[in-house]
Amino acid sequence: MYITIYFDFSFRGLSVTDPPLRLQVNSDVNYNAGADVLHKYQSQWSELHKLAEENAVKAEELDSIIDCLHTKFEKQWSDVSHVASTLAAVPQLLTSVQQLMEQIGALQELFEDVEGALFQLEDMVETQDLQERQLDHRFQFALYKEKKLAELEAVRASLASEHADKMVQHELRQQKLLRERQDAFGQAFQQDIQEFKLSGSLPKVKNISVARGPSLEEVTLEPANTEELDKFLNDGNIAEQASRDSCADVDKPVKESAGS
Template identity: 30%
Template structure:
């Protein structure tokens, strides 16, 4: 294609003096078109440039394809080696027996896991029962403490009631004793007055009036008297 393009270019240059420096000859031929064939030349130049770029692109793609082919070849070779190694291991080793032993071990491990799971469930039940018993003990302890506090409070209340009762009884007894002592003092003073009157008059003319007035019999009255005064009274009468 390049040779045909070159021949066409030479034919054009021979027929059309594009690069001639003879200005007189050009002036002598005013009817000649100096731009004839320019479009054809540009067309072929564009095609040549396009072909050149295409070749460069194809070369780059070919290099990438070659690199990919090398990688694939390397991978295939490695896979062949791995397959050969696996085949050798399968043929010359106890892999089948080892797999069988592994399966048996897995089965035993599964049985142990089931047994352990049952034991864990039983342990959880024991823990729950223990926690429940501890909770019962705590509630019993709190109940006992509550009962003890209530008993102590009841004892304090009883003691307070007893103290108040004893205090009230003591106050009542003291008041009663005070009233009795006052009455006894009144009767004792009256008795002394009657004794003095009897000593002086020898009789008690107003005894009946006093009985009616006081509202009590003489024998019902308890008098604290001095024995020495009574002895002195009888000794004076004897004289």
């Protein structure tokens, strides 16, 4: 803070008419001498003081302007330094960008390889699934085949058992029929023998026929000659064997159909 003291008084205001001091004054001294000079110096000093104050204010303004310019120049210098460092790092940046481009190309090739491997893996997975489904179907087919074979074996066993039962029943019927025929032929033969012993000739028998050999009516036996009787008996055995063979031939297709 500047404190300015202005002196408004002037030595010209002083006059000799003022009451004199109680000092001894020499009447030969001119008290107004140099008043103009002092007034001039006082005016110049006041102007210098005023100019000094104006210069101080302007100096403060100039100092603030210089401070602003300094700050601005410092900022510009910092920006220029940053730009210079950035420009200096441009070659390294270009090199880094080139390396990044090469790495991106390598990654792209790697991605393509991985994509191809994924497609192959997908094909392998589909092939594996297909093979597993084929194995599953084969296993199911094997189970179905075993089931059908078991059913076929069961049917075959049932048919074989049924056929065996029928054959047993047929054999029993054939044996019964043969026994009945043998009994009938035996009774007829005994009757013929008795008749032959009594009358010497064989009676004619109706509804009884033999497939082979002479009939009983055609046989005439002498008591001493038994060759014709033996021949007749042999022919009866041959006829019985032929009837059994015919029954076996009839049953053979039935067995073959049951076995198939």
